Amino acid sequence: MRGEYNGLKALILKENPSAYYIHCFAHQLQLALVAVAQKHPKIETFFTTVHRLVNIVGGSAKWSDLIRENQRLKILESLSVGEISSGRGLNQEITLQRPGDTRWGSHYSCLINLIAMFSTIVDVIEMIATDTTSTETRGDACISLELMLRFEFAFNLYLMKKILGISNELSRTLQTKDQDIVNAMKLVQICKTQLQTMRDDGWDSFLGVICSFGETHMINVPDMDDMFVTVGCSRRETVTNLHHFRVEMFYAVIDMQLQELNDHFSEVNSDLLIYVACLSPSNSFADFDKIKLIRLCQYYPVDFDAANILELDDQLDTIILDMRTSEDFEELQGISNLAQKLIVKNKHEVYPLAYKLVTLTLVLPVATAIVERAFSAMTYVKNRLRNRIGDQWLNDSLIAYIEKDVFDKIENDVIMEHYQSMRIRREQL
Template structure:
């Protein structure tokens, strides 16, 4: 949809009641908001785009209707006509509201994972909240989503698809179409299927062991005078690396961490540090990596873990389905 409007020379904005000069400029345009192309790995950018589409939907339909009647080429007119087809619009609106619901749940998790200070404890809490909210949406959210879609269609004068009718995929004849109802298509193939993939991906990525590992890592956080320090968790963290910490090393680490944390909290060099990377640098600068070799080894091992936020976001293959497959169904936003 956006590609057509861009090709036609329009920057999507609130255009109702405003002039268009037939080229690439809007006359008297007061752009209150516009659609931005979503970033590849930023869930929040997709969420913001969808919210803008919902708010600007009437204006977008006006633009498409204008292109259908007065497009510069027959291809543009045909594409606008296809986008305005009732069956396409119903799919578009449902997918749009489904994405809004799911990305609305994930938005805080996305923000938490993007934080530069890697607030792992709160991130893990957001993961658990995300799982529970998704499960609640799956169990009880279908009726609310369908009502929201129906109300949106009613407010914009769009005929709502009858859930008991047979669903026909665009581009396929009725003879070759699979025998499923609209209810099955929207509720099972889309609603349940997408949510199940989100839950499965989260369970696979954040197992009990992985979550415990990440929470133990937070004990190395140097912020606020090492307030997150927990010796028991750090020894447990070392146990995840049996090739690097022998049984004897674990006993040494237990004692070394007492000296380490006393030194860190009493030294001005470490008073205002933020982040494990800066902690590692300061340990080397002050030669304390030699004094506390086991603690420093633990820090180095933690820094090699793939916890960079962009890497975590790219890992959610199920989220890629929301961002790619459903986004393409919505007209390659």
């Protein structure tokens, strides 16, 4: 489907170059983050080590309880010496959360907890490595402990924590049901700007944090002027530690992340969404912007030629004044409601170009996180035991599963009364 020359998208664009499609932005952000973890070998190795750590300490109730107890004792010790303060909502119990493959926000939470519990996890991993009863995990524990106490692991830990932290607010915004398009696009630009600022001016402060973390947890901080030698590489290819960590890791990972964001959040898609939002009738067309709507027309040259655009320029001023002063358009919330009201009031014949612009925005396919979750929910409803479920039953079951919040508000008595009234029953519920 994604083939550049013969894929479905390419074939459709050959027939109509203006057939735009906006894929789920939440999914695109996930793909941009996953791409860095898969394309950069050091980052891929880092996440493999993190997954191994989670499996070691989280695979046994014994070790999970030991982590919680050790963390509790360390918090009490820090409180007694005044290193941390107590208060409502502070020092809550945390665990090393298992990251999910489809939610990269969980990776961010995992890295945050790993930093907060680093010394505790090191102590527990040491116990597992020396525990004679843990024959199946001692080898993994020894390898993980050696990797954890390297400067490169701490460097990658803070680097990915920082990158995922910059994109965390954007990730949460894109996954909400009531998605503000303009705000989401603004967060995309903010995310790119923060990454660029971090690349240009953030190296010194970032390295200072890593060195402080290394001193706290007795991790050997290498001299940046010494030569860095990678296992398996020729000695002739060695570079200094400064070049490796600054250029090959810090700059390379950030540049790769910026490139992935630019590829997945293209300027055309971002502009289309922002321009479409200008047609929203909410709050008396508060987001109306004629200049942006004229630019939207330029994306559809077959439907709007130069003469049409000049005519629409004048028509938009008239129609927006007409709708703002009419009571019939006061309570409208969506563009689809606007299109229906234009037909009911015969405004589509009075303002044909404006109505054509509205219809073009309605046929613009925009996938959201809600659509992605609906397909994910289908795997739970239509499983192996119910693989012959009918369409109507499947639709009803999916609605009940997806809209749990709505159905939780319905009283059981109402459900039983409706069920009883569907047909005559032998017994009353």
